[in-house]
Amino acid sequence: MSLMLKLLLSTLLLSSFLYADKDTKLVKDFLEDSIPYNKNIENIDINITDTIKIKELQDWKAYVVNIEAMMKGDKKKSFDVDFFSNGVVITKNLNMLLSGDRLIDMIKPSFKPNKNLLDSSLPTSKKVQEFLERSLVDNNNIENVEINVVDIIKVEQLNGWNAYVIDIKAILKKQKRKVKQKMFLFSDGEVITQELNMLKSGDSLLELIKPPFKDEYYKKENLIYGDVDAKHKVVIFSDPLCPFCRGFVPNAIKEMKKEPKKFAIYYYHFPLPSLHPAAVSLVKAAYAAELKGYKDVVLKLYNVKINSKERDVEKILKAFNETMGTDIKAKDLKSKAVLEHFENDLDVAESLMVGGTPTLFLDGKLDRTKKRYKKVK
Numbered sequence: 001m002s003l004m005l006k007l008l009l010s011t012l013l014l015s016s017f018l019y020a021d022k023d024t025k026l027v028k029d030f031l032e033d034s035i036p037y038n039k040n041i042e043n044i045d046i047n048i049t050d051t052i053k054i055k056e057l058q059d060w061k062a063y064v065v066n067i068e069a070m071m072k073g074d075k076k077k078s079f080d081v082d083f084f085s086n087g088v089v090i091t092k093n094l095n096m097l098l099s100g101d102r103l104i105d106m107i108k109p110s111f112k113p114n115k116n117l118l119d120s121s122l123p124t125s126k127k128v129q130e131f132l133e134r135s136l137v138d139n140n141n142i143e144n145v146e147i148n149v150v151d152i153i154k155v156e157q158l159n160g161w162n163a164y165v166i167d168i169k170a171i172l173k174k175q176k177r178k179v180k181q182k183m184f185l186f187s188d189g190e191v192i193t194q195e196l197n198m199l200k201s202g203d204s205l206l207e208l209i210k211p212p213f214k215d216e217y218y219k220k221e222n223l224i225y226g227d228v229d230a231k232h233k234v235v236i237f238s239d240p241l242c243p244f245c246r247g248f249v250p251n252a253i254k255e256m257k258k259e260p261k262k263f264a265i266y267y268y269h270f271p272l273p274s275l276h277p278a279a280v281s282l283v284k285a286a287y288a289a290e291l292k293g294y295k296d297v298v299l300k301l302y303n304v305k306i307n308s309k310e311r312d313v314e315k316i317l318k319a320f321n322e323t324m325g326t327d328i329k330a331k332d333l334k335s336k337a338v339l340e341h342f343e344n345d346l347d348v349a350e351s352l353m354v355g356g357t358p359t360l361f362l363d364g365k366l367d368r369t370k371k372r373y374k375k376v377k
Helices: 003-017 024-037 124-136 205-209 243-256 278-291 297-301 313-324 330-334 336-351
Strands: 041-053 061-071 075-085 089-091 142-154 162-172 177-187 191-193 223-225 232-238 263-269 359-362
Touching (some): 124 162, 124 177, 177 205, 223 243, 232 243, 243 263, 243 297, 263 336, 313 330, 330 336
Parallel strands (some): 232 263
Antiparallel strands (some): 041 061, 061 075, 075 089, 162 177, 223 263
């Protein structure tokens, strides 16, 4: 089974499991609303096959869940996924803060606990920092890693829990390129995780505490379709070589651009260089083409045929120009205007802590479903 399918089905399961014991109609409605995102899935059957008490934690349990998906063509896929809940929140991944042990390993008979513990007398923020440092120590792709807790946000919905805003700086070894990233980690001082969902409501705590899209981020150079005073503002962060983006973004834009009074579409390039290095030159070429007056550049960008791992700028520009009917040169990618636009998009993404693509905001609020625009009036 492809990783993409596993991720999709796991995401569907997480949201549906939140309601499974109390309101099966909500589960059914949610699944019916979510399944159309993958045209290859016709039916999903979910069953909790085992419940395991976590002896090291008073309130936490592991839930072993079996997923069966009927694919088009009568092909059935089946696999198990583990979730952890304390009756208030639920997550797929949970670690002990002091030892770093994963709960997914702790429920296995062969589990051997890590005896190299963090100093329990340290402030929780320092423990979180050292936990992350340990987690990255074996990553051979990066060096000169700097980790700092830059903010602590009290989680109002959970007694004793905080969200820790982490600033990470590192150098990619192969490219010798500096990278920076912000991330959230949640901890109550005993366990730690990157994402939590409220068990009853299904709300993602990550979404609840992430910053909203500020008015100052709406810039005319990012408005690709629609009227500036349209009823709704839709923001898209995307990488033109991301498979998920290619399957979603062009169709969403084409749909919304039909109603310019209803939707103002703001587009922000967010290439993922570690996954698709060719995307960096592509989006800079797109900026250059727009500065020269070319239209519909963003939509056409998704038609460019190039290996996402390509690093040769001339090859990338050849594919770009053939698709666009342009004559963008390598020197155009280095112009002050292009570089400023490129950095501005990345700065906005960093301020909002955008972590993947595609990411959508509707009227300033993050839309994890990526389809609320279909329901607005």
